[in-house]
Amino acid sequence: MNHRLNSGQSKAAFLADVLNKTLYTIITNCSKADGVRDYFHVGVVAYGGEDAGNGFQGALGEEALHVISRLAEAPLRVETRSKKLAGLNGDVMEQPVRFPIWFEPRSHGKTLMCAGLNAAIKILDQWCAAHPSAFPPTVLHVTDGHPSDGNPEPAADRLKSLATNDGGCLLFNLHVDAGEGVPLIFPNDERAIKDRFGKALFRMSSLLPPHALEAAARKGYDVRPGARGFVFNAGIEAIADFFDIGTRPAMSADR
């Protein structure tokens, strides 16, 4: 994944930014007066090159999943980013913001999607066994290409069959396009997709649960009954919204 966006950033770099921002947002949402509450266990599986492995490095590289308070303590580094804001009269203003980095973009090698999904299955199988009454795991899968290690549908089916007493694992798929193709956001009909590989990703995707449907509708998406957690040909806006909507399991204010 090394195509350039209009901003000059590669897609892989923008995706890494969105992932890092999402982790930071989750930490912020879990921060209460008494500290960061461990409402979430979070992991990143990165695949590409020759294998699928832990997307975290350094102190977090040892384990596949971490409690969110551990994540809060151990970013790789904290950068200062110049964030663009829309000012009055349409001027662009820039504001320095602290930007913690947990995950760094890499883009090389093959698309070992089956290996990536199988690594996720191994992690989630154990997690579900250890947390039988928890809200089931959510998997956000991001890809730009055709798998180079075989048909990923059986692995996706296995992943979705993992469950807690509260329901099956949710698998949401984000397909990121190189160019300016028309994005297809949360479709409910496979026929809307021409691309053979896109059709497979549609079938691999879970139905959007009610809390995600609501979040998508609030963002202005026309979500129909049967809408899947799937975006095809995502542009930067859809990438940001996918992460936002996909990481909002129902959370009541205080537990």
Add this chain to the structure above:
Amino acid sequence: MAYQAEISRENPTCILFVIDQSGSMDEISEAGRSKAAFVADVLNKTLYTLVTSCSKSDGVRNYFDVGVIAYAGSQVRSGFGGALSGDIVHPIHAISEHTLRVEERKKKVDDGAGGIVELKTKFPVWFDPKSEGGTPMRAALGRTIETVSGWCEQHPRSYPPTILHVTDGQSTDGAPEEMADGLRQISTKDGQALLFNLHVNTAAGLEIVFPTAEADLNDEYSRMLFRMSSPLPAHLAKFAGDKGYAITDGSRGFIFNGDPQCVVDFFEIGTRPRLVADR
């Protein structure tokens, strides 16, 4: 070797856009906009990019003479309005000074910190979309021949003219092939005029991009547009290859069933004669 002339203020090159504005261009594409509106946006953006690439500290330098020929119904006319409507071709400096209007558009961009910000941008408009009537392609190419031959007489040492022709259908005033042949025979000392054809479609057809052989195409209409198109000169072939298109020796400047991304790339590749930074 052809297509080597340096583009300078003394020896500018000519870029001519020939745009089909027939009724079928009002078909709505997947993105919910008409083909005509989308092509107009891309053309306006391309003109702005040409102006920008000629803007130096001393003003807009005349590296390019640019024209738009619009055709529909019984009309072949300049695609420019206002002060520019009298002639087809104008120096880029004059174009920079005579927009129809400058619109304010909103654009969502990467905010640099993993988010999106909606910014207002200025969008200069020179060309408005229209879509009505038949497709007088022969008449349009006839007018193009007149324009290009006059220009070449005046600029014998220049990089030859590039013609980007955008259409979505069949000619309604007779076969255009011989006109295209005549157009490609007009030349400067640096080579023959380049005619690149872009066929745009909204239907779910598979696009054929920069084909090398007539046999790659499966109907007579697309084969004719192929024959009408110039091979891509080496520097444009390389540029198209860098954009990820499969280019082989003999690839033509022709796209059939182009989707929106193809339209954008076609304009970008076609308007990329070698520009050296400062002359």
